Amino acid sequence: MNTLERLTTNHLAPLLNAQEINYMAITTLQDVKDYLCITDTSQDAKIEALIPYVEQVYLDIRNAPWDVDNMGDIVYPIGSNITAAEMIGFKLQQSKDSDFRIVSGESRGSYSVSYSDTGSTWKGFPASITSSIKKYI
Secondary structure (H helix, E strand, O other): OOOOHHHHHHHHHHHHHHHOOOOOOOOOOEEEEEEHHHHHOOOHHHHHHHHHHHHHHHHHHHOOEEOOOOOOOOOOOOOHHHHHHHHHHHHHHHOOOOOOOOEEEEEEOOOEEEEEEOOOOOEEEEEEHHOOOOOOO
């Protein structure tokens, strides 16, 4: 079993026991490329590999299984595809820039900026991205 199959199977396992699920990823390669304004194919393999990863992280942050309609289709929260694309964009930027840091503070008088390797994060992603994920307790 390859990584994509394992990630997909692992995060759907609780749902698969309940009923038959018609699985469709949280986002698509084309949606991510459109959102991030990527016009070439040089990052397609990375994006494809990151889609199930960010979906699993999204699900972990959400802390609840996906909703499923009466036809067995997963109903993703509104905007989840955009959040997933932003998460992928963040990981792509990290892999391109070894000095990638998150701004953790700024001031104006005699301008200064503070950086952090992680900043305020959830599961390794900036809170500015993951804050849109509704969390269930």
